[in-house]
Amino acid sequence: MGQVLKGAIDEGAPPRARRWYRTLYAQVLIALTLGVLLGHFAPATGEALKPLGDGFIKLVKMVIAPVIFLTIVTGVGAMRDLGHLGRITLKAFAYFLFFSSLALLVGMAVANIVRPGAGLNVDPASLDAGKVANFAEKAHESSVTGFLGAIIPDTFVSAFTGDNILQVLLVSVLFGLALSGAGARGERVTALLEDVSGVFFRFVGIVMKAAPIGAFGAMAFTIGKYGVGTIANLAYLVATFYLTSALFVVCVLGIVARLAGFSILRLIAYLKTELVLVLATSSSESALPALMEKLEDAGCDKAVVGLVVPTGYSFNLDGTNIYMTLAALFLAQACNVELSLGQQFLLLGVAMISSKGAAGVTGAGFITLAATLSIVPAIPVAAMALILGIDRFMSECRSLTNFIGNAVATIVVARWDGALDRERLKVALAA
Numbered sequence: 001m002g003q004v005l006k007g008a009i010d011e012g013a014p015p016r017a018r019r020w021y022r023t024l025y026a027q028v029l030i031a032l033t034l035g036v037l038l039g040h041f042a043p044a045t046g047e048a049l050k051p052l053g054d055g056f057i058k059l060v061k062m063v064i065a066p067v068i069f070l071t072i073v074t075g076v077g078a079m080r081d082l083g084h085l086g087r088i089t090l091k092a093f094a095y096f097l098f099f100s101s102l103a104l105l106v107g108m109a110v111a112n113i114v115r116p117g118a119g120l121n122v123d124p125a126s127l128d129a130g131k132v133a134n135f136a137e138k139a140h141e142s143s144v145t146g147f148l149g150a151i152i153p154d155t156f157v158s159a160f161t162g163d164n165i166l167q168v169l170l171v172s173v174l175f176g177l178a179l180s181g182a183g184a185r186g187e188r189v190t191a192l193l194e195d196v197s198g199v200f201f202r203f204v205g206i207v208m209k210a211a212p213i214g215a216f217g218a219m220a221f222t223i224g225k226y227g228v229g230t231i232a233n234l235a236y237l238v239a240t241f242y243l244t245s246a247l248f249v250v251c252v253l254g255i256v257a258r259l260a261g262f263s264i265l266r267l268i269a270y271l272k273t274e275l276v277l278v279l280a281t282s283s284s285e286s287a288l289p290a291l292m293e294k295l296e297d298a299g300c301d302k303a304v305v306g307l308v309v310p311t312g313y314s315f316n317l318d319g320t321n322i323y324m325t326l327a328a329l330f331l332a333q334a335c336n337v338e339l340s341l342g343q344q345f346l347l348l349g350v351a352m353i354s355s356k357g358a359a360g361v362t363g364a365g366f367i368t369l370a371a372t373l374s375i376v377p378a379i380p381v382a383a384m385a386l387i388l389g390i391d392r393f394m395s396e397c398r399s400l401t402n403f404i405g406n407a408v409a410t411i412v413v414a415r416w417d418g419a420l421d422r423e424r425l426k427v428a429l430a431a
Helices: 002-011 024-041 043-048 050-077 082-114 129-141 144-149 165-180 183-208 211-226 229-233 235-259 264-270 272-281 284-297 302-315 318-334 341-354 364-375 381-386 388-416 422-430
Strands: none
Touching: 024 043, 024 211, 024 272, 043 211, 050 165, 050 183, 050 211, 050 272, 050 284, 050 302, 082 165, 082 235, 082 302, 082 318, 082 341, 082 388, 165 183, 165 302, 183 284, 211 272, 211 388, 235 264, 235 318, 235 388, 264 272, 264 388, 264 422, 272 284, 272 388, 284 302, 284 388, 284 422, 302 388, 318 341, 318 364, 318 381, 318 388, 341 364, 364 381, 364 388, 381 388
């Protein structure tokens, strides 16, 4: 498609420059600004627009499972060396484990150095535990065994009707493996699915045209319900988290990107439309299909994109991990609970396990924090009521950091595997 358009441009007169307000990035940015203004000056109206944001996220979720299925099946189905698939998976999980642990350590280090909760002198008994009871209940329902068991769908079709991305991933890999070993018949089915994939990404493009409406509704609701003033009460914690996440992206992921041969700032610019959408909806899932398409366009192998991106949404949550240790130690400091170094590392270990499977949707980080605190009794779960009001604003930062982290991970794993077209990546990021 791109070659056809390029040929038409080369043969004809120079095209007129596309007006800035016709780009999706500008439209989402304008919608986000209008949503903030409406939510601030007419909070009741802004809060009533919640269905717009929720509806858009549902639209995107509708296409996530087919996009993952088609991308993985066509990528794995074209493989003839199944050991290659295993190598990609091992490299991806090695990357996830290292940087997830590093993010937890960064959050813990910053909390100990900055001590954002010190001096608040909060009595846990004075807090309303009922406000976080629902989150604590959901946290108790989760376990490592339950998480692993939930990866296996009840039926082939049910994987596409639920909310568990890993079920789709499992079904897709198995189906792709079946195609790769089916000879000429498998090649014909793979070619057919390639054509379906092209049509489906056009369908995704149509869905994404509703992004400005979803961004407007989501941001108007957030500001209308919680108010910008909510941040002021715990501004130190919010500022510490945002600054820590920004430094992690620019410094840690920036170094990783530089070693892999690309600029983190250019990657952020390349994904600016998706990042604004994530910021507006507070959900990294809202931009998952677009991220997969853009990474393929930037030269990452289809099989790598199909495996690393969906898996990373459950296992590579840098923003959530920074938040987990930073927020937990903030609550301990606020309640004057002194944790020994051993207790802090116990907290880190529990957080490493409980963070797995936290999907990139609003509120998942808060539930995961509740799960962590319920296992580390030194910090009262009721203390979470302190940060309930600002969690929505911190969720935006978590989602942005998770999103960028997964984009970097995909490019790095593709480069390690020799499955990255560096020239295409250079051209994509330069543009």
